[in-house]
Amino acid sequence: VAIAPTNPLREFDLIERLCAKLPQGRRTILGVGDDCAVLAPARGRQVVTIDSMVEGIHFKLAWTNPEMLGARALTVNLSDVAAMGATPTACVINLAIREGLNAVFFGRLYAGLMQAARDAGVDIVGGNITRADQLSITITLLGEVGDRLMRRDRARVGDAIYVTGTLGDAALGLRILQGQVRARGESRKYLIDRFLAPSARIAAGKKLARLDPAPAAIDISDGLWQDLGHILDRSNVGAEMEVDAIPLSSAYRAVNGDNPELALRGGDDYELLFCMPPRISDAALSRKIGVRVTRIGRVVAEKNLRLIDHGRAIADRSRRLSGWDQLEPSKA
Amino acid sequence: VAIAPTNPLREFDLIERLCAKLPQGRRTILGVGDDCAVLAPARGRQVVTIDSMVEGIHFKLAWTNPEMLGARALTVNLSDVAAMGATPTACVINLAIREGLNAVFFGRLYAGLMQAARDAGVDIVGGNITRADQLSITITLLGEVGDRLMRRDRARVGDAIYVTGTLGDAALGLRILQGQVRARGESRKYLIDRFLAPSARIAAGKKLARLDPAPAAIDISDGLWQDLGHILDRSNVGAEMEVDAIPLSSAYRAVNGDNPELALRGGDDYELLFCMPPRISDAALSRKIGVRVTRIGRVVAEKNLRLIDHGRAIADRSRRLSGWDQLEPSKA
Numbered sequence: 001v002a003i004a005p006t007n008p009l010r011e012f013d014l015i016e017r018l019c020a021k022l023p024q025g026r027r028t029i030l031g032v033g034d035d036c037a038v039l040a041p042a043r044g045r046q047v048v049t050i051d052s053m054v055e056g057i058h059f060k061l062a063w064t065n066p067e068m069l070g071a072r073a074l075t076v077n078l079s080d081v082a083a084m085g086a087t088p089t090a091c092v093i094n095l096a097i098r099e100g101l102n103a104v105f106f107g108r109l110y111a112g113l114m115q116a117a118r119d120a121g122v123d124i125v126g127g128n129i130t131r132a133d134q135l136s137i138t139i140t141l142l143g144e145v146g147d148r149l150m151r152r153d154r155a156r157v158g159d160a161i162y163v164t165g166t167l168g169d170a171a172l173g174l175r176i177l178q179g180q181v182r183a184r185g186e187s188r189k190y191l192i193d194r195f196l197a198p199s200a201r202i203a204a205g206k207k208l209a210r211l212d213p214a215p216a217a218i219d220i221s222d223g224l225w226q227d228l229g230h231i232l233d234r235s236n237v238g239a240e241m242e243v244d245a246i247p248l249s250s251a252y253r254a255v256n257g258d259n260p261e262l263a264l265r266g267g268d269d270y271e272l273l274f275c276m277p278p279r280i281s282d283a284a285l286s287r288k289i290g291v292r293v294t295r296i297g298r299v300v301a302e303k304n305l306r307l308i309d310h311g312r313a314i315a316d317r318s319r320r321l322s323g324w325d326q327l328e329p330s331k332a
Numbered sequence: 333v334a335i336a337p338t339n340p341l342r343e344f345d346l347i348e349r350l351c352a353k354l355p356q357g358r359r360t361i362l363g364v365g366d367d368c369a370v371l372a373p374a375r376g377r378q379v380v381t382i383d384s385m386v387e388g389i390h391f392k393l394a395w396t397n398p399e400m401l402g403a404r405a406l407t408v409n410l411s412d413v414a415a416m417g418a419t420p421t422a423c424v425i426n427l428a429i430r431e432g433l434n435a436v437f438f439g440r441l442y443a444g445l446m447q448a449a450r451d452a453g454v455d456i457v458g459g460n461i462t463r464a465d466q467l468s469i470t471i472t473l474l475g476e477v478g479d480r481l482m483r484r485d486r487a488r489v490g491d492a493i494y495v496t497g498t499l500g501d502a503a504l505g506l507r508i509l510q511g512q513v514r515a516r517g518e519s520r521k522y523l524i525d526r527f528l529a530p531s532a533r534i535a536a537g538k539k540l541a542r543l544d545p546a547p548a549a550i551d552i553s554d555g556l557w558q559d560l561g562h563i564l565d566r567s568n569v570g571a572e573m574e575v576d577a578i579p580l581s582s583a584y585r586a587v588n589g590d591n592p593e594l595a596l597r598g599g600d601d602y603e604l605l606f607c608m609p610p611r612i613s614d615a616a617l618s619r620k621i622g623v624r625v626t627r628i629g630r631v632v633a634e635k636n637l638r639l640i641d642h643g644r645a646i647a648d649r650s651r652r653l654s655g656w657d658q659l660e661p662s663k664a
Contacts, residue, residue, distance in 0.1 A: 029377060033566065034484050035415035035551060036379035038477065045361060046378075047368035050424040050472055052462045083367035092382040094426075094470045130384045133465050138426045140382055140472035143368065152366050219367055234365065 017103075018110040019127065027089060028123045037125035039090060044146045049080040052138040055098075061135070063177045066105050068196050070112030070137070076221065077141035078120055078200035079270040083219040085209020086145035088202065090123040093139050096132035109137075120202065148209045150217035150274065155235035159216070159299040160278035164201050164271045164291050166249040167224055169194035171266020172256055187251035198270045207289040208274055215274035223267040229305060229317065231275060238304040241297035243314065264307070275299055349435075350442040351459065359421060360455045369457035371422060376478045381412040384470040387430075393467070395509045398437050400528050402444030402469070408553065409473035410452055410532035411602040415551040417541020418477035420534065422455040425471050428464035441469075452534065480541045482549035482606065487567035491548070491631040492610035496533050496603045496623050498581040499556055501526035503598020504588055519583035530602045539621040540606055547606035555599040561637060561649065563607060570636040573629035575646065596639070607631055 019032040030038035053059055053073045064072075074091065081088045093113065097106070117124050122141070173195030175181040176188055183191060201219070208215055216235060218227045224246070232239055246263045248256075256262060278295065286292045297308075305317035351364040362370035385391055385405045396404070406423065413420045425445065429438070449456050454473070505527030507513040508520055515523060533551070540547055548567060552559045556578070564571055578595045580588075588594060610627065618624045629640075637649035 030483065035412040035549075036381040036418065036475065038416070038481060039378040039380065041374050041377060043373070045373060046371040048371065048422070048424055048458055048472075048474070049368040050426050050458060050460050050470075052426045052428065052460055052470070054428065054462050054464045056465075057463050080367040084370070086368065090380070092380055092472055094382050094384045096384065096386060096468065126380055126382060128382050128384055130386050131389050132386045132468065133388075136428065136464065136468075138382075138384070138470045140380075140424055142380070145370065149370060151362065217367075 018106060019124065024125070025121070025123050028125050031123070031125045032127060037090070037092065039125065042089075042144050044144045045149070047081055047084050047086040047143040047145055047149075048140065049077055050138065050140045051076045051080065052136055055135040064196050066108035067112030067115070070109040071116035072196065072198065073137040073139055074113055074116040074120070074122070074141070075198050075200050075270065077139045078202060079198075079219040079221065081141055081143040082200045082202045082205035083150060083217050083272060084143070084145055085148065085150045085205045085214065085217070086143035087206065088120050088122045088141055088143045090125045091117065091139050091141045092126040093124060093137065094128045094130070096130050096134065096136040096138075098131070098133055098135050101135060120200070145209070148214050150205070150209050150214050152216060152218050152231050153234035154214070154216035155231050155237050155275040155299050157237055157299055157301045158277065159275040160295045161228065161239060161241065161273070161275050161297040161299060162285070162293045162295050163220065163224070163247060163273050164204055164293050165269070166247045166252065167220065167269055167271060168252050168256070168260070168263030168266050169249050170198060170268035171195075171223070171262040172252055174266075174268065175262070181255065183255045187254045190249070190251040191255065195268055198268065200270055201272045201291060204289045204291045205272060208272070211276065213276070215276035217272055217274040220269050220271045220273050221267050223265045224273065225264050225305070227273055231273065232303070232305060235299075236303070238300045238302045238306075239297050240300055240306045240308055243307055243309045245294060245296040247292075247294040247296075350438060351456065356457070357453070357455050360457050363455070363457045364459060369422070369424065371457065374421070374476050376476045377481070379413055379416050379418040379475040379477055380472065381409055382470065382472045383408045383412065384468055387467040396528050398440035399444030399447070402441040403448035404528065404530065405469040405471055406445055406448040406452070406454070406473070407530050407532050407602065409471050410534060411530075411551040411553065413473055413475040414532045414534045414537035415482060415549050415604060416475070416477055417480065417482045417537045417546065417549070418475035419538065420452050420454045420473055420475045422457045423449065423471050423473045424458040425456060425469065426460045426462070428462050428466065428468040428470075430463070430465055430467050433467060452532070477541070480546050482537070482541050482546050484548060484550050484563050485566035486546070486548035487563050487569050487607040487631050489569055489631055489633045490609065491607040492627045493560065493571060493573065493605070493607050493629040493631060494617070494625045494627050495552065495556070495579065495605050496536055496625050497601070498579045498584065499552065499601055499603060500584050500588070500592070500595030500598050501581050502530060502600035503527075503555070503594040504584055506598075506600065507594070513587060515587040519586045522581070522583040523587065527600055530600065532602055533604045533623060536621045536623045537604060540604070543608065545608070547608035549604055549606040552601050552603045552605050553599050555597045556605065557596050557637070559605055563605065564635070564637060568635070570632045570634045570638075571629050572632055572638045572640055575639055575641045577626060577628040579624075579626040579628075
């Protein structure tokens, strides 16, 4: 029971109505509508992740339609499951709703969520609705994984560092939405879509996890520089990265030229970053996992992260923690 | 990556630090610090629930210390697991933090959370921190349950309706905190504690689920009237309830007299409400499940909910949905 004025009726009705046509697979014994959902025992190990999207922090309603917003809220969780090499199975959703949003809005939000769940084979098995000052969508996603899974702490000296797809597109799309960067036509549309309607690399993650040995991996949600930092910290190693190797889309180049800053620091691409011995060519590896991958550097013993431009270090990870989330130009 | 000013460093550091000493049982293969947590396969069926506590909606910081707040955020989820007759196992926590709260506050909040998790045998296996305008704590709790579990949709005509403990204490405690009701001494302390530091009936729920047949059950979070309504709707039955039978604590009586309104409508008690054939006395059933239970009414075929006072119906559930969350005095 809430201490602030609230109408339990309307909230309860809302979630009931929204969830009336939820996709439910055979693993769901009891879905929305009881104190808990009940799921059949998982066949393998289980993965669990929780992520939240908050209005004004992670999105603005002026930029997105409700369907895209709903889909994106699930995708950011799907991406975490992809980074483990796992198969997403079921989710529960906490919706914090504010004044000024009506049932039509939430119907469309849930339509996007349900479509994304169907596409990923995920059952929406439960939820909660609460009132708040800000709209937010918090999702816990469950998944299954066999003995082979990808972790952040498995990078080894000598590994090559790879990324899927291209980087910086979503960050550039965000800056276009914010009016900080100008773009037109197809490039504008492509870049904004990368921000508003990202995909999670689930199929690629599962194929990567089956490689022997399974790569160390993370999804790039906070930006290459920071997320590679997480892998290095966890694995107790360092890395050298070639600035020219970072894969940029033609739309990115059309709008931002060769400036790699957003590809390095910008987040929200939801590509996979992984480290493994460089036994086959990028082209062969790309064919094997069904998505273009690019080798961008290598894991080294010295616990640093160095950005190389034509043989010269142009940026260095600060040893101070305060340098964690920013590139610090070397003084050379 | 957030679109509003944020400091990923501090947030990441914070959760890392808070989670450094997390309790981790043998079922946790990989805890906080990767894209997902990894859990050993569940032995039985799995239950999942998500619940959220939002500042200004569900609590005020002026009323509670951070430890109690953290513990309560887990307890509201534990109560949902208790209502299924399941054993809680693991949780993930989404923390939305606002300006003006420091690391000491969050350290204490997590201390309360961790203590409550330890007490309940729950592993905290993952989390997420985001910025927001309001503090909120959203927890997804997982649990295990065998073939015997309690559902809302299993009430049968002829069942007796029972509740554990006493009702209305938390709602009265809330009104004392809000200054709407005056109370002193032990009663004041007891009632406020029932609101701020509730317990979940996990042990009782597990024992109830082992009865044959397993009762229909729900936890009383929204108030007896409303939560019994959920059971009746799901089970497609009605009920008659004796107003004098509703168990009131001596503290409740000392402050509120015999007025049952808060015991009927007030929420946050986290007692269990269950329906089963009345084969044994309340005293014998209380001994069997280890907590005092009281028979308060019976399930009937007519799809209504009627409150009886000395043989006379004094309140009736409206057939209109708008009457869902309020008692409507009968015109008799």
